[in-house]
Each structure stands twice: as structure tokens, then as C-alpha cells.
Amino acid sequence: MHFTSKMAGTATVPPRDERETRLREAGYNLFNIPSEAVAVDLLTDSGTGTMSDDQWAAMVRGDEAYAGSESFANLEAAVREVMGIEHVVPAHQGRGAENVLYGALVEEGDVVLNNTHFDTTRAHVVENGGRPIDCPVDGALDPASTGDFLGNFDVECGRAAVEEMGEDRVPAVVVTITNNSAAGQPVSVENLREVRGFADEIDATMVVDACRFAENAHFVQRREPAFAGTSVADIAREQLSYADAVVMSGKKDGLVNIGGFVGLRDESLLDAVEQRAILYEGFLTYGGMAGRDLEAFAVGLREAVQESYLESRVDQVRELADLIEAAGLPVYRPVGGHAVYVDAGSAYAHVPDDRFPGQALAVDLYREGAVRGVELGSFAFPDTDRPEFVRLAVPRRTYHREHLEHVGETAAAVAERADRAVGYDIVAEPPMEELRHFSARLEPAD
Numbered sequence: 001m002h003f004t005s006k007m008a009g010t011a012t013v014p015p016r017d018e019r020e021t022r023l024r025e026a027g028y029n030l031f032n033i034p035s036e037a038v039a040v041d042l043l044t045d046s047g048t049g050t051m052s053d054d055q056w057a058a059m060v061r062g063d064e065a066y067a068g069s070e071s072f073a074n075l076e077a078a079v080r081e082v083m084g085i086e087h088v089v090p091a092h093q094g095r096g097a098e099n100v101l102y103g104a105l106v107e108e109g110d111v112v113l114n115n116t117h118f119d120t121t122r123a124h125v126v127e128n129g130g131r132p133i134d135c136p137v138d139g140a141l142d143p144a145s146t147g148d149f150l151g152n153f154d155v156e157c158g159r160a161a162v163e164e165m166g167e168d169r170v171p172a173v174v175v176t177i178t179n180n181s182a183a184g185q186p187v188s189v190e191n192l193r194e195v196r197g198f199a200d201e202i203d204a205t206m207v208v209d210a211c212r213f214a215e216n217a218h219f220v221q222r223r224e225p226a227f228a229g230t231s232v233a234d235i236a237r238e239q240l241s242y243a244d245a246v247v248m249s250g251k252k253d254g255l256v257n258i259g260g261f262v263g264l265r266d267e268s269l270l271d272a273v274e275q276r277a278i279l280y281e282g283f284l285t286y287g288g289m290a291g292r293d294l295e296a297f298a299v300g301l302r303e304a305v306q307e308s309y310l311e312s313r314v315d316q317v318r319e320l321a322d323l324i325e326a327a328g329l330p331v332y333r334p335v336g337g338h339a340v341y342v343d344a345g346s347a348y349a350h351v352p353d354d355r356f357p358g359q360a361l362a363v364d365l366y367r368e369g370a371v372r373g374v375e376l377g378s379f380a381f382p383d384t385d386r387p388e389f390v391r392l393a394v395p396r397r398t399y400h401r402e403h404l405e406h407v408g409e410t411a412a413a414v415a416e417r418a419d420r421a422v423g424y425d426i427v428a429e430p431p432m433e434e435l436r437h438f439s440a441r442l443e444p445a446d
Contacts, residue, residue, distance in 0.1 A: 003050075003312075003397050006053060007050075011038070011039050011040070012039065013039045013369060013370045013406075014037050014039075014370055016367075018037070019037070019366060019367055019370055020367065022034075022037050022366075023363060023366065023367060027427070027428070027440070027441025027442055027443070028359070028363050028424055028441070028442040028443065028444070029437075029439070029440060029441060029442060030043065030362055030363070030366060030372050030373070030374065031043070031374075031437070031438050031439065032439075032441075033366065033372060037370065038366075038370055038371075038372045039369060039370035039371060039406065040369075040370070040371045040372070040399065040403050040406055040407055041372050041395070042339075042371065042372060042373045042391075042392040042393050042394060042395075042407070043372045043373060043374050043393065044374065044393050045252060045338045045339065045393040045394055045395050045396060046094075046211075046249060046251040046252055046393075047093070047251030047256070047257045047258060048251075048257075048395040048398065049255060049257075049395045049396030049397055049398055050395070050396065050397040050398045051255065051256065051257070051296060051300070052255070052299070052300075052303060052397070054299050054303070055255065055256070055295075055296040055299045055300055055303075056296070058292075058295040058296055058298070058299045059292035059293075059295055059296050060292075061292075061295050062290060062291035062292030062293070062294065062295050063291040064290060064291040064292075065285070065286075065291070066283055066285075066286065067283055067285055068285055069285045069286055069291050069294065070291075071291035071292070071294035071295045071298075072090065072285040072286060072287075072291075072294050073285075074294065074295060074298045075088065075090070075261075075294045075295075075297050075298045075301075076088045077298070078297075078298035078299075078301045078302060079261070079263060079301065081302070082233070082236060082237070082301045082302060082304075082305055083210070083213070083236065083237065083240050083246065083248075083263065083301070084237040084240055084241055085240065085246055085263035085264070085265070086263075086264070086265060087263065087264040087265070087267070087270055088261050088262075088263055089261055089262040089263075089264065089270075089273050089274055089277045089284060089287065090259070090260070090261045090277070090281070090282075090284070090285075090286060090287025090288070090289060090294070091259075091260045091261055091262065091277065091281045091287045091288055092258060092259065092260065092281055092282075092287065092288030092289060093249055093250070093251055093258055093259060093260045093288075094120070094211055094247060094248065094249025094250075094251065094252075094260040095120040095124070095249075095260075096260055096280065096281050096287075096288060097247045097248060097249070097260040097261055097262045098120055098121055098124045098247055099124055099276075099280055100262055100273055100276045100277045100280060100281060101207070101245060101247055101262045101269075101273060102121075102124040102125060102128055102130075102172075103124075103128055103276050103280075104269060104272040104273050104276055105171050105172050105205060105207075105269070106124075106125055106128040106129065106130040106171060106172070107128070107129060107130070107171070108128075108129030108130075109129060109130075109131075109169060110128075110129065110130040110131070110169050110170070110171050111130060111131045111132075111133055111161060111165045111169050111170050112125045112130050112131070112132050112133070112170070112171070112172050112173075112174060113133050113135055113153075113158045113161055113170060113172070113173045113174065114132060114133070114134055114135065114153075114173075114174040114175070114176060115134070115135060115136055115137075115140075115151060115152065115153040115154075115174070115175050115176055115179050115182070115187065116134045116135075116136050116140070116141075116151075116176065116179050116180075116181040116182045117132045117134055117174075117176075117181065118176065118180050118181050118209075119380060119381070119434060119435065119437070120435075121174070121176070121209065122381075122434050123432065123434040123435050126432075126434055127432075133161050134181075134384070135153055135154045135155075135157035135158045135161070136150075136151075136152075136153075136154060136157075136179070136182050137149075137150060137152045137153070137154045138154070140152075140179070140182040140183075140185065141182060141385075141386060141387050142387070143183075143330065143332045143333075143341075143343040143345075143346065143387060146333070146334070147334075148186075148188070148219075148223040148224070148334075149185070149186055149187060149188040149191060149219075149223065149224075150179075150182060150183070150185040150334075151176075151177070151178055151179030151182050151184075151185035151186050151187045151216075151336075152179075152187050152188060152191040153173075153175050153187070153191055153194075153195050155194050155195060155198045158173060158195075158198055159198070162202055167201075167202035167203065167204070170202055170204050171204060171205060172204055172205045172206075172207050173195060173198060173199045173202075173204045173205070173206050173207070174206075174207040174208075174209060175187055175191075175192060175195055175206070175207070175208050175209070175243075176208075176209040176211075177192075177208060177209065177210060177212060177213055177216040177239065178212045178215055178216045178219070178336055178337055178338070180211075180212070180338075181376065181381070181386065183332040183336055183339075183341040183389065184212075184335075184336025184337055184338050184339050184341065184391075185334075185336055186215075186216045186219035186220065186223070186336070186337070187216060187239075188220060188223075188224050189220055189224060189226070189227065189235070189238055189239050190224065190226075192208070192239055192242045193242060195242070196242040199244075205244045205245055205266060205269070206242060206243050206244050206245070207243060207244070207245045207246070207247060208239075208240055208242070208243035208245075208246050208247075209246075209247045210240060210243075210246045210247065210248045210253075210263075211247075211248060211249040211251075211252040211253060212252050212253050212337060212338055213236055213239065213240060213248075213253055214232065214236055214253040214304040214305050214310060215253060215310065215313070215314065215336075215337030215338060216239065216337070217232045217233075217235040217236040217239060217305065217310075218232055218307075218310040218311075218314060218337065219314075219337065220235050220239065221235055231307070232305050232306075232307050232310060233305045236305050240263075243263075243265065244264070244265050244266040244269075245262060245263065245264050245265070245266060245269060246262070246263035246264075247260075247262060247263075248260050248261050248262075248263060250297045250300065250301075252338070253300075253301075253304040254297050254300045254301055254304065255299075255300030255301075255303055255304055255396060255397075256293060256296045256297045256300050257293075258289065258293055259289045259293050259294070259296075259297045261287065262277070310337075313337065313396060313397075314337050316394060316399075316404070317335055317336070317337060317338060317339065317340060317394050318335045319401075319404060320340050320392065320394060320404045320407060320408075321333075321335040321340045323404055323405065323407065323408030323411070324340055324342060324392070324407065324408060324411045326408065327408050327409070327411035327412035327415055328411070328412060328415030328416070328418075329342050329343075329347050329361075329411045329414065329415050330342065330343040330346045330347055331343065332389070338393055338394065339391045339392055339393040339394060340391075340392045340394075341376075341389045341390070341391055341392075342361065342373075342389065342390040342391075342392065342411075343387065343388070343389065344357045344358040344360070344361040344362075344375075344377065344388040344389065344390050345357055345358075345377070345387055345388035347361060347414075347415070347418055348360055348361055348388075348418060348421045348423075350419070350421075351421060351422070351423040352423065353377075353378045353388065354378070354423075355422075355423020355424060355425065355445050356375065356377065356378060356379040356388075356423055356424050356442075357377070357388045357421075357423065358375035358376065358377035358378070358379060358380075358388040358389055358390050359375040359377075359379045359423075359424050359442065360421050360422065360423050360424060361375075361390050361414065361421070362374060362375045362390045363424070364414045364417070364421060365390070365410055365411070365414055368410050368413040368414050368417075369406060369407070369409065369410025369413065371392075371406070371407050371410045373390050373391060373392040373393075374390070374391050374393070374437075375388075375389070375390055375391075375437065376389045376390070376391045377389050377390075379426075379436075379437050379440075380436075380437040382433050382434075382436070383433075392407065422444050422445055423444075423445040424442040424443065424444060424445055425442060425443055425444075425445050426440050426441070426442055427441050427442060427443050428440060428441040429441075
């Protein structure tokens with residue numbers, strides 16, 4: 001699929017001295033860099049993509065009623081059609097949905113199992129008194145590994161945690177598709193079935209974090225033999241059919257700039273989730289979204305499972321990976337569906353983990369070319385033994401070949417100076433360690 005641009009924005013590379021000043025003023029935290037000073041923004045693919053003309057047209061129909069919005073009914077119909085989920089509780093974005101769901105599920109002393117918790121998921125579990133435990137499969141966090149479904153949940157790891165903690169302390173088993181913290185790797189349908197059985201064994205709620213469900217379905221179609229002749233749309237419904245609850249950020253595979261929801265099959269949770277949603281998000285037929293956003297979300301869900309769109313999406317991410325690798329920086333293979341994960345631990349092997357080699361590489365990408373990515377290693381995930389990754393997440397339907405080439409040229413400049421890279425020390429951070437990478441300030445290490 002090829003896209004035509006119907007709206008254009010400008011982006012420039014600020015002079016090097018300005019980039020250096022911006023870094024110092026930001027405390028070497030790229031979240032503090034204003035977007036006007038970024039040439040290619042790969043910080044996240046969440047809500048940063050470009051909507052289609054059909055989505056913009058749908059926004060005109062937005063019903064802004066506080067209660068009984070027709071636009072919510074349209075979103076609800078799209079969720080049922082595309083995802084096979086009956087009960088939809090809207091939220092303003094994915095972390096709002098996490099707050100609503102995990103606040104209803106998790107109590108003090110509980111344990112939540114996940115193939116690999118992402119930052120906000122981990123924080124919501126901790127905030128509600130729980131302990132997050134990751135159960136990635138062997139090799140998932142090793143940049144040298146190979147495999148079709150390195151995002152899978154290790155059920156034996158889950159059973160070991162249950163044996164230690166007791167099944168009465170495990171209210172939820174979560175599978176994130178694709179597995180963002182494990183380099184965006186996909187999860188097989190076979191693994192989802194296995195996790196469903198495990199959740200039944202311990203009487204736990206099975207949650208699927210479905211932010212990138214369509215991209216995951218694309219990989220299932222390409223890599224899981226049983227689904228080789230199945231449409232992405234059918235696979236999308238199949239993989240979600242094993243979940244009791246779904247957490248969705250529309251800012252990913254909803255192809256919108258804002259929005260999310262909790263989807264439920266388990267009606268025993270519905271009342272508690274709805275009451276939390278009213279308290280924290282808004283009434284049940286808008287959930288913190290404007291009617292126009294609900295309309296765009298409904299259209300985006302249907303567009304997200306179009307196979308031509310997914311092919312172009314995944315191909316662009318793979319193209320970026322090829323350019324970065326050719327420039328001399330190591331990347332995680334196989335490449336996932338939404339981002340390129342650069343192995344900073346190898347590229348900056350001389351920088352110790354407690355000086356955050358991933359953050360050092362992310363800073364250097366900005367310094368050399370005003371390219372913004374995000375560290376997803378020991379800075380973002382303290383005390384979790386994660387690889388030193390820098391994630392370069394590609395916004396959907398936004399950048400063109402020349403943007404990718406600029407990132408490749410920037411990567412080459414970083415690779416050329418890699419032996420001169422320095423690490424960083426944290427000089428100020430918030431009380432909640434799980435969220436420190438959003439606002440902590442750093443300085444170059446001596």
C-alpha cells in the first residue's frame with residue numbers, strides 16, 4: 001500500500017550548538033526536549049501517527065453527548081466486529097485503561113505475571129500494592145537470539161511463581177501482544193492458548209494487552225503454519241478470544257492520537273471496572289474522549305487489520321533496521337512490527353550498565369542528528385535485568401524514505417564516535433522508580 005500526503009508539517013535539524021544547549025537544559029532526558037527541536041521523532045509510536053482521510057471525515061460526525069453518545073455506539077460496534085469483545089469501557093488512553101482494570105483486579109500483596117511488563121503496566125501493578133513478575137521465554141531478552149515468537153509467555157516460569165507465591169495471590173496473568181519490552185516480538189496463538197489453560201488452572205483473569213494486536217496478527221499469519229491461509233482480521237479475533245479482559249491503547253493499532261478502553265468478557269469484573277471508569281475517566285459512553293475521537297477510533301480499528309496497510313507498516317520498520325545496521329549499530333533481529341531496537345550494550349560496551357549505555361546512545365542520536373528515541377534498559381527498568389536497548393519507534397503513516405535515510409546517516413555518525421561515548425549519572429528523580437525515565441535529570445559521568 002502507498003499513502004498520499006494531504007497535510008504537511010515542517011521539520012528541521014537545529015544547529016549543533018543548539019542541540020547541545022537543548023540537551024543540557026533537558027537534563028539529558030529526551031522527554032524534556034521540545035518537539036520543535038526534533039527532526040525525526042521516534043520516541044514513541046503511541047498517538048504520533050497520521051490519520052487517514054476517512055478518519056478525518058468521520059470526526060465531523062462526532063456526537064459530543066455526555067451520555068448515550070452515538071459515537072460510542074459506533075466504537076463499540078467496531079470493537080465487537082474487529083476484536084470480538086462484547087463489553088467496552090472507554091478510557092482516554094491505554095494507561096487510563098490500565099488504571100481502571102488493575103485497580104479493580106490487584107490488591108496489596110498480589111502478584112501479576114506478564115510475558116514482560118511495560119513501564120506503565122509495571123507502575124500500575126506496584127501502585128495497587130502488587131508485585132510484577134516477568135515471564136519471557138528463553139532468549140527473548142538476548143539480542144543474539146533467533147526465533148519466530150520470542151514475545152511468548154513462559155508458562156513454566158509462571159507456574160514456578162505460583163508455586164512460590166500461592167495461586168490465591170495471582171489475580172491476573174497478562175500477555176502483551178506484541179511484546180514491547182522484548183523488542184516488540186510477537187506472540188503465537190498457540191502460546192495464547194497455553195496461557196489460557198494456565199490461567200484456568202490457577203483461577204486467574206487472563207488479560208491481553210492488545211495495543212499492537214493487528215501487528216501481532218500479521219506476524220502470526222507469516223510465521224505460524226496453522227494460520228498461513230487465514231486472514232489477519234480472523235487471526236486478530238482468534239488471538240483475543242482467549243482473553244477474559246483486554247487493555248487497549250487506541251494510540252497504537254487504533255491509529256488515533258488519543259483513546260483507549262478496557263474490553264471484557266468476564267462480566268464479574270464489569271461493575272467494578274465501570275465504577276472505576278466513571279470515577280477516573282468519565283461517563284461510560286465517552287470515557288475521557290471527545291465524540292469525534294470515538295468516531296476516528298472506530299474507523300482506525302477497521303483500517304488496522306487491512307493486510308496491505310500492515311505489510312507497508314512492517315516493511316518500513318524493517319527498512320529502518322537495515323539502514324541502522326548498515327550504518328554500524330547493532331539491532332535486535334528479527335525486527336518487530338513497530339520499532340527498531342538498537343543494542344546499546346554492544347555498541348557502547350565500554351559504558352557500564354550503572355552509567356546507562358542506552359541513555360548515552362539515545363542522547364548521542366539526538367546530538368548528532370536531532371533524532372529522538374527512548375532508552376528501554378537499566379534507566380527505564382531499574383532492577384529488572386533488561387538488555388540495554390534504545391527503541392526507535394516508527395509513527396504510523398508519517399515518515400518517508402528521506403526521514404529513514406536521515407536516521408541512518410545519524411546512526412553512522414554515532415557509530416563512528418562510539419568509542420568516545422560517556423555514560424550518565426542521575427542527579428534528580430521522582431519517588432516512583434518505575435516511572436523515573438519520564439522526568440529524571442542526568443549529567444555526563446566524570
